Amino acid sequence: MKIRYVALFAACTVLFTGCGTKNNENSGASATPDAKATPSAAAATPAPAGDESWKPILDAYRTYATEQSDLFVKETEKFVKAVKSGNVEEAKKLYAPTRMYYERIEPIAEALGDLDPNIDARENDVEEKDWRGFHRIEQALWQKNTTKGQEEHADRLLNDAKQLRALIETVEVDSGLLVTGAVELLNEVSASKVTGEEERYSHTDLYDFVANVEGAKKIYTLLQPKLKSKDASLEETIGAKFKDLEQALATYKEGDGYVSYEKLKQDDTKKLSRLLDALAEPLSQMGTILGAAAK
Numbered sequence: 001m002k003i004r005y006v007a008l009f010a011a012c013t014v015l016f017t018g019c020g021t022k023n024n025e026n027s028g029a030s031a032t033p034d035a036k037a038t039p040s041a042a043a044a045t046p047a048p049a050g051d052e053s054w055k056p057i058l059d060a061y062r063t064y065a066t067e068q069s070d071l072f073v074k075e076t077e078k079f080v081k082a083v084k085s086g087n088v089e090e091a092k093k094l095y096a097p098t099r100m101y102y103e104r105i106e107p108i109a110e111a112l113g114d115l116d117p118n119i120d121a122r123e124n125d126v127e128e129k130d131w132r133g134f135h136r137i138e139q140a141l142w143q144k145n146t147t148k149g150q151e152e153h154a155d156r157l158l159n160d161a162k163q164l165r166a167l168i169e170t171v172e173v174d175s176g177l178l179v180t181g182a183v184e185l186l187n188e189v190s191a192s193k194v195t196g197e198e199e200r201y202s203h204t205d206l207y208d209f210v211a212n213v214e215g216a217k218k219i220y221t222l223l224q225p226k227l228k229s230k231d232a233s234l235e236e237t238i239g240a241k242f243k244d245l246e247q248a249l250a251t252y253k254e255g256d257g258y259v260s261y262e263k264l265k266q267d268d269t270k271k272l273s274r275l276l277d278a279l280a281e282p283l284s285q286m287g288t289i290l291g292a293a294a295k
Contacts, residue, residue: 103211
């Protein structure tokens, strides 16, 4: 999807190019042997301004992004309260579920200046003096088992979450890149989640994995009627591949959450990688079909 600031940026060409390229070579985790980047979505032509058939789709996605952002702020407030009160166990409990709201709509933050690195940079993604956000606190919680010294990072994280929510009011979702957004979220999964690199201290990668897939599924669901009218077979294939991946992820459920990524064996990560690639391939065709239809 293409996100543009109104009166803030003339163009945001970095929307998805940054997703999933968070300095993997600097990670301490080893990549799954079979893991590889999913296909890039074909460029799609934005719908003409007079094409009213896109309006309810774009409005629905804006509503979804706004709802997720509202919940992200609400849950981040709880997480920050736990961090600042020194409640390590509560902060650990809230960490991964809170991040899911962000991961579902992460491409929006990618377009909004420094918001994504401020919220989601991993160690070595940015200079030490600039490192803040979730993963800075994650390191303290799991590697050092403390919240001490994280109070300022917690406050800045909450401010960044609130800024993201405010800026969502100013962005315009462009139809041409909306149709490519789902596969780019899968690229994010392939680049850092399926390899276990994203959550190197907490090993809560499955939460992020699931949230990225849910964000991609939302875009597909909104575009499903339009896609079905153009290529019913492709629409059916994508739906089936989503179901296969979702069923595989469901096997790792544990209570209201997911098992530690450390519990997955190599065969598990290979299977997830194959299912991810099997979905990304047909999904990458969606942009071409709907982009051409929108010319």
